[in-house]
Every structure is written in structure tokens, then in C-alpha cells.
Amino acid sequence: MASPFTIEEIYPDDGDDAPRLPRRQAGSSPQDLAVTLLADYTLRHRARIPSAALVALLAESGVSTAGARAAISRLARRGVLEGSREGRRSSYRISRAAAANLSGGGRWILAATTDVAAWDGCWTIVAFSLPQDRSTQRRALRGQLRWLGYAPLYDGLWISPYELSAQGRAQLARFTLGAVTVFRGPQAALDVIGQRAPIDAWDIEAIGRHYEEFLRRWTPLVPSLRSGGVDGAAAVRARTEVMDTFRRFPTLDPRLPLDLLPAGWLRQPARELFEAVYDGLAEPAARHVRSVVARFADGAQPDIQAHTTADLLAGVRDAEPAPERDGASATVESCAT
Incomplete structure (x- = not known):
């Protein structure tokens, strides 16, 4: 299931010195896979993995040797990975900045699909106007708004059901230089034909299809993983x-209020299925990663560990917090206050 968003929008840059994580392509790029592999098994201790082992693990997902080595090199140049060399053997680990970002991002992914917050019936509106010759700035602003959970109701007018946090305001200020206005309030009903509801800024039918596709793809695997039938490279790939x-x-679905969505919205079933698959495969996948790394390293690799969804929610490691995402822990007050 391809997504229209880039990884920068999921784990955005934080200033000039932040690691630049890879852009999303159609399907999973070698850089995507390398980041996910390292985050899933080395994030807790920032364990180092020999480059040859990472190449071998990526090969199990269909990445060529040349493609894997190019991805590792690009991630190192972007500051996502740190390299070291001992003799002829090179190893890599996630950089401290990327680890902090990934740890916070993992926590947000689970919280944003688990927490249920009441909605006060108000909308936050971000209106901006940028000249045509500032197209790069406009794209960056739109990416930041998308990351914060906003969607375009009209060109230059983006909305969210949740308050814009102080950190979110600071992030937007970096992109707009005064060319933005933010306000919050309820929708005023108009007795006209064709009034556009704010929720129409999101393609609800398309989001629902993404959930349905996710459930179709992963539900058949559950009986096999519960019986121990998924192991080795298959467990890591899945x-x-x-x-x-x-x-x-x-x-895609930034905790949109359930009372605005169709009955039987599949956010929670998808969350429960993800937990069943991700947690159910944790130990067999970690065993396989350790076995592959052992072929290229000296001795056992106890620092290579798989974390669970509970670990993600608790925070996989003591790292600096990732950027705040609006709506992740919203409190309900009257929008008139």
C-alpha cells in the first residue's frame, strides 16, 4: 500500500543539523527498508551492525547488493547513520539524532492510533499566502501542515479539528515569515446548497480503502504467526x-473525530491487527537478525533486540523528544474560551 507522503513528513527535519530521512517512493525504497530494519532491532542500544550483515538482510527483501550499499552510503551522508571501521570491516548504527526522532515517532504512531480524545466541535484554520516565486517555501509549509495533521479545505486554507500547539506554531513560523493567520472556532451553518463540510478536506473514502487493504493484507497471517509458522527471513520481511x-x-487519518466518520471506522481494528502482527513476530524476527549479524561479527549480539508496541508507547530509549504532533494528546475546552 503506497502512501502519498514522504518519510520527512512522518519524521520531519528539526533544524539544519537534523538527520534527513529518506523520501517516500512508490513502495519501499532500500533506504526505507534500511531505516526500518535498524530501528526495529537496534534502536534501544544503538547497536552497530556490520555493513555486510545489513546488505544481507536487505537482500532478503529483494534489494540488490549495489542498491543496499548505495542506500547505506546515502543514509550516512544524510546523518541518519554513523559509520565506523575496524580493519577491513565497516559497521553502522543509527545516529543519536535519528534515534531520538525515531523513538519519538514510534511512540506517536501508537498513541495516535490508540488514544481517544473527545472533540469540542471546533476547527483550527491556517490561512497563508505565498508568492508564486516562493514555491519551495510553499511546498515545505504544506508538508509541515500535513505532518501536523492538517488538510487543505481550499488552496491556502488548511484545517484540523485540534488546537495548534505552541511547538506547532513555532514550526510554522519558520516557513511563513509572517504570511500566515491561525484562528479557531466552530463551523457556521449556511442555508445554501453545496456547502463544503470541513471534514471533506480529507478523502474519507480513500482512507477507508487504505484501512480495508491493510486488514485484507495482514489478517490471513495471524493464525500462522500464532502457531509459530512464520520464522526466519519471512518473519523479518513481514x-x-x-x-x-x-x-x-x-x-492519513490524524485522529479525525469519530463522530464525523462513517460508522464502523476501521482505525481501531487496524491498530489491533498491527499489534498482533508486529508483536507476534518480534522474537522470531530478532532471532533471525542476530543469526545474520553473527555471520559477519565476532561473538553474540545481545544488543540486537526487537521491541513491542508496548515498548514503543513507553519510549524505546531515553532520547530527546521528537517534534510534537498536534492532536496527539488534545484536551477538550470550549473553543469560545
């Missing part, structure tokens, strides 16, 4: 793919 797909839902 766990990587399910994370790579599920982590896009909080951006």
Missing part, C-alpha cells in the same frame, strides 16, 4: 513491511 505500512496511518 514485520518490516507491516511497520512500513502502518506508520503512515496517523498522517
Whole structure:
């Protein structure tokens, strides 16, 4: 299931020195896969993995040797990975900045698809006007708004059901330089034909199809993983793919209020299925990653561990917090106050 969003929108840059995570392509790029693999098994201790082992793991997902080595090199140049060399052996680990970002991002993915917040009936509106010759700035602003959970109701007017946080305001200020206005309030009903509801800024039918496709793809696997029938490279491939797909839902569906959505909205069933697959494959996948790494490293690799969804919610490691995402822990007050 391809997503229209880039990984920068899921784990955005934080200033000039932040790691630049890879752009989303149709399907999973080698860089996507490498980041997911390293985050899923080395994030807790920032364990180092020999480059040859990472190439071998990526090969199990169909990435060529040349493609894997190019992806590793690009991630190192972007500051996502840190390299080291001992003799002729090179190894890589997630950089401290990328680890902090990924840890916070993992926590947000689970919180954003688990927490249920009441809605006060108000909308936050962000209106901006940028000249045509500032197209790069306009694209960056739109990406940031999408990341914060906003969608375009009209060109230059984006909305969200949740308050814009102080950190979100600061992030927008970096992109607009005064060319933006933010306000919040309820929708005023008009007795006209064709009035557009704010929820129409999101393609609800398309989001629903993404959920349905996710359920169709992963539900048949549950009996096999519960019986221990998924092991080795298959377990790693499945766990990587399910994370790579599920982590896009909080951006597609930024905790839209359930009372505005069709009955039987599939956000929670998708969340429960993700937990069953991701947690159910944790141990067999980690065993396989350790076995592959052991072929290229000296001795056991106890720092290679798989975390669960509970670990993600608790925070996989003591890292600096990732950027705040609006609506992740909204409190309900009257929008008139």
C-alpha cells in the first residue's frame, strides 16, 4: 500500500543539523527498508551492525547488493547513520539524532492510533499566502501542515479539528515569515446548497480503502504467526513491511473525530491487527537478525533486540523528544474560551 507522503513528513527535519530521512517512493525504497530494519532491532542500544550483515538482510527483501550499499552510503551522508571501521570491516548504527526522532515517532504512531480524545466541535484554520516565486517555501509549509495533521479545505486554507500547539506554531513560523493567520472556532451553518463540510478536506473514502487493504493484507497471517509458522527471513520481511505500512496511518487519518466518520471506522481494528502482527513476530524476527549479524561479527549480539508496541508507547530509549504532533494528546475546552 503506497502512501502519498514522504518519510520527512512522518519524521520531519528539526533544524539544519537534523538527520534527513529518506523520501517516500512508490513502495519501499532500500533506504526505507534500511531505516526500518535498524530501528526495529537496534534502536534501544544503538547497536552497530556490520555493513555486510545489513546488505544481507536487505537482500532478503529483494534489494540488490549495489542498491543496499548505495542506500547505506546515502543514509550516512544524510546523518541518519554513523559509520565506523575496524580493519577491513565497516559497521553502522543509527545516529543519536535519528534515534531520538525515531523513538519519538514510534511512540506517536501508537498513541495516535490508540488514544481517544473527545472533540469540542471546533476547527483550527491556517490561512497563508505565498508568492508564486516562493514555491519551495510553499511546498515545505504544506508538508509541515500535513505532518501536523492538517488538510487543505481550499488552496491556502488548511484545517484540523485540534488546537495548534505552541511547538506547532513555532514550526510554522519558520516557513511563513509572517504570511500566515491561525484562528479557531466552530463551523457556521449556511442555508445554501453545496456547502463544503470541513471534514471533506480529507478523502474519507480513500482512507477507508487504505484501512480495508491493510486488514485484507495482514489478517490471513495471524493464525500462522500464532502457531509459530512464520520464522526466519519471512518473519523479518513481514514485520518490516507491516511497520512500513502502518506508520503512515496517523498522517492519513490524524485522529479525525469519530463522530464525523462513517460508522464502523476501521482505525481501531487496524491498530489491533498491527499489534498482533508486529508483536507476534518480534522474537522470531530478532532471532533471525542476530543469526545474520553473527555471520559477519565476532561473538553474540545481545544488543540486537526487537521491541513491542508496548515498548514503543513507553519510549524505546531515553532520547530527546521528537517534534510534537498536534492532536496527539488534545484536551477538550470550549473553543469560545
